[in-house]
Amino acid sequence: MMRNTLGEMEIRCTEEDSRRLMEYMRLVLEKNQHINLTSITDPDEFILKHFLDSAAVMKLPEYRAADTVLDLGTGGGFPGVPLAILTPDKQFTLIDSLQKRVRVVEEMCGEIALTNVNLQHGRAEDLGRDQRYREQYDLCLSRAVADMAVLAEYCLPFVKTGGYFISYKGSDIEEELGAAKKAIRVLGGRIAGVEAVNIKGLEHNFVIIRKETSTPGRYPRQAGKPKKSPIR
Numbered sequence: 001m002m003r004n005t006l007g008e009m010e011i012r013c014t015e016e017d018s019r020r021l022m023e024y025m026r027l028v029l030e031k032n033q034h035i036n037l038t039s040i041t042d043p044d045e046f047i048l049k050h051f052l053d054s055a056a057v058m059k060l061p062e063y064r065a066a067d068t069v070l071d072l073g074t075g076g077g078f079p080g081v082p083l084a085i086l087t088p089d090k091q092f093t094l095i096d097s098l099q100k101r102v103r104v105v106e107e108m109c110g111e112i113a114l115t116n117v118n119l120q121h122g123r124a125e126d127l128g129r130d131q132r133y134r135e136q137y138d139l140c141l142s143r144a145v146a147d148m149a150v151l152a153e154y155c156l157p158f159v160k161t162g163g164y165f166i167s168y169k170g171s172d173i174e175e176e177l178g179a180a181k182k183a184i185r186v187l188g189g190r191i192a193g194v195e196a197v198n199i200k201g202l203e204h205n206f207v208i209i210r211k212e213t214s215t216p217g218r219y220p221r222q223a224g225k226p227k228k229s230p231i232r
């Protein structure tokens, strides 16, 4: 079902890619018994919500154009790991603030011999001020991490001017997006578009933000602050 659906979405998935994705699912479900990586344990649902949903971004030109991709708040490796499997020509950095998850995802990537992924433990607010990460990426992705205004402060500092931040959001985003407009602008971004996707009845939106100007040096604020008092 996975390869057929990816084919319908015009996303290339070789037999080897498919084998690796299935092995990654097996590993996640196995590790999930000891450390919380996902609430989804049914294989069909896992394929839909973790693999197909993650891969849907591949049809966007802003994704295709990127060489370096950051996944902020990757959790069990989503969307970063499936994307790294399906687009081996891109370099991925996967960040999460929970060290145990980072270690396990790193181990699982090793087991499926993924060479285009780097795992980094840390909070967005700290790494976004670190010159090794700040404004180094063509594209930053994030799924299910925070509200849009908070997410803009987590993600935009990592993006090069001229690059993009794409957020995976649900179907109802107007209010959230309206409340994030100021934050996006202040951090150097501009909403370039919202792309609706429907994968086998699963509806969501990609919010596409272009980084127009460099993020002012005072952002991101110290750890905890963006969530506690989002820029409004």
Ligand SMILES: C[S@@+](CC[C@H](N)C(=O)[O-])C[C@H]1O[C@@H](n2cnc3c(N)ncnc32)[C@H](O)[C@@H]1O
Pocket: 072, 073, 074, 075, 076, 077, 078, 079, 095, 096, 097, 098, 101, 122, 123, 124, 125, 142, 143, 144, 145, 154
């Ligand atoms: C609900 S999980 C989503 C995981 C994954 N992106 C997915 O869609 O399945 C949110 C993740 O974001 C991480 N996170 C939350 N705040 C963060 C921050 N400020 N910096 C880095 N990671 C953060 C959490 O540790 C958690 O693993």
